[in-house]
Amino acid sequence: MVLKKLVRYIINKYLKDYIEQLDYEKLKLDLKNGHVCLENLHLKPEALTDLSLPVTVATGCLEKFTLIIPWKNLYSMPTKVQIDGFYMLIVPKNGK
Incomplete structure (x- = not known):
């Protein structure tokens, strides 16, 4: 389905820097009602890097x-x- 591939592309484009191992087998789509759902996602340790904070996940x-x-x-x-x-x-980043 073309729309499902488009949704996967968009999710990957915007979440790949923050979420580990996006598993599209768990992707629940109710496109008729406009709902896209992913469950049990894990954040990457470097998810906050772009914010230049002295912490890491x-x-x-x-x-x-x-x-x-x-x-x-x-x-x-x-x-x-x-x-x-x-x-x-x-947690605090290890300072050098």
């Missing part, structure tokens, strides 16, 4: 990541991201 996970796309009103309604069960443990 020791461990982090998202229980559920849902993207809500208003297909019928794509240009007038916002696309929403819903995150459930977010946990992140950050």
